[in-house]
Structure formats: C-alpha cells, structure tokens
Amino acid sequence: MWILGHRGASAAAPENTLAAFSLAMSQLATGVELDTYQVENNNVVIHDRWLNRTTNGKGMVTSHSLSQLRKLDAGHGEVIPLLGEVFTLMPPHAIINVEIKHLTDISLWLSAIHNDLSSSGFPTENVIVSSFNHRWLRHIKGAWPEVKIGALTATYPENGLGFANDLDAYSLHMALDVVDEYYVREARQAGLKVLVYTVDYPDDMLMLQAWGVDGIFTNVPDLARRTLLCD
Numbered sequence: 001m002w003i004l005g006h007r008g009a010s011a012a013a014p015e016n017t018l019a020a021f022s023l024a025m026s027q028l029a030t031g032v033e034l035d036t037y038q039v040e041n042n043n044v045v046i047h048d049r050w051l052n053r054t055t056n057g058k059g060m061v062t063s064h065s066l067s068q069l070r071k072l073d074a075g076h077g078e079v080i081p082l083l084g085e086v087f088t089l090m091p092p093h094a095i096i097n098v099e100i101k102h103l104t105d106i107s108l109w110l111s112a113i114h115n116d117l118s119s120s121g122f123p124t125e126n127v128i129v130s131s132f133n134h135r136w137l138r139h140i141k142g143a144w145p146e147v148k149i150g151a152l153t154a155t156y157p158e159n160g161l162g163f164a165n166d167l168d169a170y171s172l173h174m175a176l177d178v179v180d181e182y183y184v185r186e187a188r189q190a191g192l193k194v195l196v197y198t199v200d201y202p203d204d205m206l207m208l209q210a211w212g213v214d215g216i217f218t219n220v221p222d223l224a225r226r227t228l229l230c231d
C-alpha cells in the first residue's frame with residue numbers, strides 16, 4: 001500500500017515545501033502529493049489561491065510575479081518551491097502526484113513540465129497528474145498520452161467509473177468521506193489504482209488497507225508507516 005505524504009510530511013514541516021517533501025521520504029513514504037499554480041510559465045507549489053495562510057505574503061498567488069513569490073517565507077525560512085526543484089530533490093523511485101490547482105495555458109503547462117522532467121531526470125512514469133478540473137486533465141492526456149492521470153473527486157461519482165474511463169485514468173483519487181468498499185472493488189476490478197485522501201488516523205488506514213485500497217494521502221507518513229505493514 002502506497003503512503004503518499006500529503007503536501008509532504010505536512011503535519012511536521014511547512015506544507016508544500018522542500019523540507020516537507022524531504023521529511024516525507026525520510027519517514028519512508030512511497031512519495032508525495034503537492035499542489036501547483038502556473039505562474040509565468042512555471043509551476044509553483046502551493047495549495048491555497050491566497051498567500052495568507054501558508055506564507056508571510058498577502059493576496060492571491062496569481063496576482064504576484066514569480067520573483068515576488070520566491071521572496072516569501074513559506075514557513076521556517078522555506079521558499080515556495082518550483083515543481084522542477086521537487087523533481088530534482090526527490091529520489092527517482094518516489095511517486096509524485098502533481099495536483100493542478102490552477103493553469104492558464106495547457107500548452108505552456110506541458111512545455112514547462114516536460115522541461116522540468118528532462119532537466120531533473122526524474123522519471124515520467126513515477127508522476128501522476130491529477131486535478132478536480134477534468135477538462136484540463138482530458139486535454140493534457142490528449143496531448144501527452146503516456147502521462148498517468150489521477151481522476152480526482154471529492155464526491156461519490158454518479159456515473160460509476162464513467163468519469164475515470166473518459167479520462168483514460170491510471171488512478172482514482174477519492175475523498176475518505178465518500179469512498180466505500182464497493183466502489184474500491186469495482187475500480188480495482190476495472191484496473192484502476194484507488195488512492196484515498198486525507199487519511200491521518202490509524203483506524204482509517206487499517207480499514208482502507210482491508211478494503212484493498214492501493215494507497216493513501218496522509219499528513220503523517222511516519223504514523224502511516226508504523227500502522228501499516230506495507231512496502
């Protein structure tokens with residue numbers, strides 16, 4: 001069962017920073033999940049649309065230049081990372097789930113991530129691209145067929161696996177609040193990996209493991225590693 005550090009090991013280090021991603025790997029996570037905004041043809045790694053909660057800045061991420069964003073403190077002196085820096089930092093065996101929160105231009109987004117992957121040497125096959133915006137995912141998969149798509153949903157899908165099939169998805173990323181054993185079984189029988197967010201309590205981890213879930217997103221990879229007998 002995969003243990004993916006949600007925004008890194010974000011219970012113990014500032015979320016979505018290189019420190020949080022490093023810590024997740026030293027806590028023996030399988031990999032990490034992170035959130036991105038497209039700014040000046042780069043992807044910056046931050047969760048909120050607004051800077052106020054996680055940095056010493058104010059206002060919307062997208063109202064700032066890249067150089068302004070890079071001067072901010074994202075916690076404990078960490079800067080807001082670029083996606084390319086995460087690819088460079090992470091070991092090649094790690095899984096990285098890139099969740100797109102915002103993009104302005106899909107062609108530029110594609111050229112930026114291809115550039116980040118080739119300059120870092122991080123393997124494309126270990127990257128899963130997800131978003132709640134399935135239109136973006138459909139366009140990305142059309143232009144980049146080999147990419148792994150994570151069909152992300154916060155609600156119970158009304159059309160069964162239809163939305164994941166439409167996206168030619170590799171994995172289904174479901175909220176803990178809505179996932180059930182029946183849906184996990186159906187998705188896995190259809191060849192999809194099922195990953196569940198955000199799972200921070202041992203009882204939930206063990207329940208999902210018993211259901212056959214393939215992985216969890218957790219803010220506490222160390223606790224997950226102690227709780228689950230998994231590789």
Ligand code: G3P
Nearest residue numbers: 033035099152173197217
């Ligand atoms: O990708 C899973 C999960 O991170 C989605 O919710 O709000 O934590 O980005 P959120």
Ligand code: CA
Nearest residue numbers: 033034035099
């Ligand atoms: Ca996320």
